[in-house]
Amino acid sequence: MAKILIVDDDIDFVSAVKLVLTSNGFDTAVAYSRQEGMDKFVSEKPDLVLLDVMMDEPDDGFVLAQSLKKKSKDTPILMLTSVGQVTGMDFDKDSEMVPVDDFEQKPIMPNHLLEKVNQLLGN
Amino acid sequence: MQIIDRQKINNQIEDLRKKYGEDRSALMPILQDLQEIYGYLPDVVMQETAHAMGIHPVEVEGVASFYSFFRTKEKQGKYVIRLCQTISCDLAGKQNVARQMENELGIKFGETTKDGMFTLEYTNCLGMCDQGPAVMVNDRLFAKVDAEKAFRIITDCRRDFLKSDFPEVVPSDVKKAGPILDHGIKPVESLKKALAMPRSEIIATIRESGLKGRGGAGFPTAIKWQLAGAAKGDKKYVVCNADEGEPGTFKDRMLLYEETDLLLDGMTIGAYAVGAKKGFIYLRGEYLYMRKYLEKALEDRRTQKLLGGNILGYKEFNFDIEIRMGAGAYVCGEETALIESLEGYRGEPRNRPPFPVDTGFQGNPTIVNNVETFIDAALIISKGADWFNEHGTDKSKGMKIFSISGDCELPGIYEFPFGIKVSELLKEAGGINAKAVQIGGASGHCIARKDFHRTIAFEDIGSGGSIIVFGPDADMLQVAKNFLEFFVEESCGQCTPCREGNPKLLEGVELLEKGRCSVTYLNELKKLGETIQVASKCGLGQSSPNAFLSIVENFKSEILSPAVAGKLTKEEQYAR
Numbered sequence: 001m002a003k004i005l006i007v008d009d010d011i012d013f014v015s016a017v018k019l020v021l022t023s024n025g026f027d028t029a030v031a032y033s034r035q036e037g038m039d040k041f042v043s044e045k046p047d048l049v050l051l052d053v054m055m056d057e058p059d060d061g062f063v064l065a066q067s068l069k070k071k072s073k074d075t076p077i078l079m080l081t082s083v084g085q086v087t088g089m090d091f092d093k094d095s096e097m098v099p100v101d102d103f104e105q106k107p108i109m110p111n112h113l114l115e116k117v118n119q120l121l122g123n
Numbered sequence: 124m125q126i127i128d129r130q131k132i133n134n135q136i137e138d139l140r141k142k143y144g145e146d147r148s149a150l151m152p153i154l155q156d157l158q159e160i161y162g163y164l165p166d167v168v169m170q171e172t173a174h175a176m177g178i179h180p181v182e183v184e185g186v187a188s189f190y191s192f193f194r195t196k197e198k199q200g201k202y203v204i205r206l207c208q209t210i211s212c213d214l215a216g217k218q219n220v221a222r223q224m225e226n227e228l229g230i231k232f233g234e235t236t237k238d239g240m241f242t243l244e245y246t247n248c249l250g251m252c253d254q255g256p257a258v259m260v261n262d263r264l265f266a267k268v269d270a271e272k273a274f275r276i277i278t279d280c281r282r283d284f285l286k287s288d289f290p291e292v293v294p295s296d297v298k299k300a301g302p303i304l305d306h307g308i309k310p311v312e313s314l315k316k317a318l319a320m321p322r323s324e325i326i327a328t329i330r331e332s333g334l335k336g337r338g339g340a341g342f343p344t345a346i347k348w349q350l351a352g353a354a355k356g357d358k359k360y361v362v363c364n365a366d367e368g369e370p371g372t373f374k375d376r377m378l379l380y381e382e383t384d385l386l387l388d389g390m391t392i393g394a395y396a397v398g399a400k401k402g403f404i405y406l407r408g409e410y411l412y413m414r415k416y417l418e419k420a421l422e423d424r425r426t427q428k429l430l431g432g433n434i435l436g437y438k439e440f441n442f443d444i445e446i447r448m449g450a451g452a453y454v455c456g457e458e459t460a461l462i463e464s465l466e467g468y469r470g471e472p473r474n475r476p477p478f479p480v481d482t483g484f485q486g487n488p489t490i491v492n493n494v495e496t497f498i499d500a501a502l503i504i505s506k507g508a509d510w511f512n513e514h515g516t517d518k519s520k521g522m523k524i525f526s527i528s529g530d531c532e533l534p535g536i537y538e539f540p541f542g543i544k545v546s547e548l549l550k551e552a553g554g555i556n557a558k559a560v561q562i563g564g565a566s567g568h569c570i571a572r573k574d575f576h577r578t579i580a581f582e583d584i585g586s587g588g589s590i591i592v593f594g595p596d597a598d599m600l601q602v603a604k605n606f607l608e609f610f611v612e613e614s615c616g617q618c619t620p621c622r623e624g625n626p627k628l629l630e631g632v633e634l635l636e637k638g639r640c641s642v643t644y645l646n647e648l649k650k651l652g653e654t655i656q657v658a659s660k661c662g663l664g665q666s667s668p669n670a671f672l673s674i675v676e677n678f679k680s681e682i683l684s685p686a687v688a689g690k691l692t693k694e695e696q697y698a699r
Binding site (some may be wrong): 092094 | 323330343350353356476478482
């Protein structure tokens with residue numbers, strides 16, 4: 001059973017995503033900050049990471065993605081963010097600065113999220 | 124204006140457009156050059172410029188009328204003499220200089236002599252606060268001007284400076300250097316090291332160092348660079364904010380001149396990290412004399428392949444820097460106003476978000492950093508994050524360059540760690556008798572002796588480096604008045620609280636001066652100040668009443684019984 005790490009400082013979003021994933025047979029681990037995300041990544045060894053951008057600092061997601069890829073470049077990262085709506089910022093994946101495997105805007109429909117998760121896990 | 128004149132103007136404009144580019148962002152340098160040619164910007168010149176650029180003449184006049192260095196009504200004199208009117212020069216005796224100049228030339232400030240030789244103007248902060256009163260004549264600066272020196276300056280102007288004893292550049296006075304100013308790093312060393320690192324590693328090193336913006340706001344540099352680096356866009360920009368307009372700040376003037384290579388290394392490292400191909404140094408109009416030195420430094424770097432294509436042999440790293448001159452607008456020190464100015468508009472701050480890191484110059488990702496920030500970044504890359512963050516406090520890492528002026532024995536430039544107590548700083552500068560210290564310039568806070576134990580750090584009293592000392596005899600009401608006059612003049616006028624509020628506060632200070640302000644009205648003014656703080660659009664508007672409010676808080680009894688009140692006429696006393 002694939003394990004998915006959700007890193008996001010939005011408690012409600014984390015519980016909703018966790019519900020969607022567990023009810024579809026995935027194991028989950030959660031973290032609410034960049035540091036906790038890194039700790040859980042090491043301890044839980046997830047198969048996929050769902051990652052927010054703006055947490056304690058506005059660039060936490062990018063910084064964590066860079067650190068995670070240094071630890072394990074094969075673990076896929078799906079960046080989930082509403083940063084575009086909040087700040088008007090427009091980002092895209094980039095192997096150096098935004099080393100994520102896919103990029104999705106919040107809010108995201110459960111079916112679409114599951115589709116993306118399965119796709120990244122190679123299911 | 125005859126047809127032939129219009130043709131001549133058009134030809135000049137076309138030449139300038141070839142030199143500066145054909146888009147709107149070329150408007151400011153084009154107007155600056157046209158003013159150089161005509162002595163001012165006549166209507167016909169503005170109309171033809173508008174026509175050539177495909178914009179409405181009102182747009183051009185709007186820009187020209189915004190900046191204090193543009194003249195649209197009358198021709199300026201061959202020599203424009205600008206006397207600094209901000210607080211440090213005021214304390215140093217600017218009034219005597221002003222009187223001497225008016226007497227010598229037979230005109231008042233704001234006027235031009237009939238022979239067209241001289242224009243007298245007041246200006247705000249020339250960045251010479253430790254060596255005031257300061258005077259600028261066209262692009263030359265003069266320090267420690269007294270009545271006799273004012274006469275000599277005018278005499279030298281009449282001789283076109285042919286036999287002038289005055290130095291071309293007034294040297295900066297560094298009183299205390301530390302790890303930053305005594306860095307011992309050779310030019311290009313930092314850049315070479317950076318280009319051998321992955322881009323994300325450069326930003327990670329800056330993050331580890333804890334470097335926060337040295338302009339005063341203290342935003343973490345790494346976050347700015349990371350967000351701009353991650354932003355989508357083929358065109359990205361690096362901007363050096365060299366619009367050092369905060370009264371009492373003069374450290375960037377020294378850094379620009381003495382540490383040019385390190386600054387340019389820092390900008391180039393920033394460009395590499397975020398993926399920018401173009402950079403600007405937005406140099407304040409008052410530092411015009413420095414332009415030729417900076418241009419030469421840029422040209423030397425192009426020759427050495429440190430700017431231009433394939434920098435230091437790194438394929439696909441192309442970056443060049445252009446100098447753009449400000450034109451006497453304090454608000455352009457605010458990064459979004461600066462970007463507006465670079466784009467050729469009035470320097471009016473933008474709403475945020477979106478932020479410049481994503482939507483900056485011409486809508487492209489842009490980092491705007493202070494001169495000192497770029498220098499610190501270059502040093503951090505060379506010497507490592509630990510070298511930098513071993514100084515300072517937990518939340519304000521590193522050393523900081525301070526500009527100390529006012530009533531102290533040793534005004535000048537000092538390097539101290541963040542977290543230094545105000546009392547320690549005063550001891551170093553010979554200002555232990557001070558009754559108040561203005562920290563952070565006109566937009567900062569004025570603290571009294573009871574608070575001298577406090578520290579200068581972003582978590583206590585933040586500062587871009589301006590420290591103005593007020594001695595035991597300083598008239599705090601006059602200090603408040605000087606700062607408010609500054610803001611009334613420098614408010615961009617875009618939002619109501621700042622535009623309308625500051626003149627009201629100034630009126631209040633004038634009532635206090637006459638001894639005609641009740642405590643009730645003073646309390647109303649305090650409320651108005653607090654409203655300006657919360658309701659203004661930009662950081663500068665929000666901080667404009669800070670000095671007034673802190674002076675009211677700390678020196679209430681003094682300002683309610685001003686010195687001048689003792690000199691009131693009987694009539695005026697009755698009116699109280």
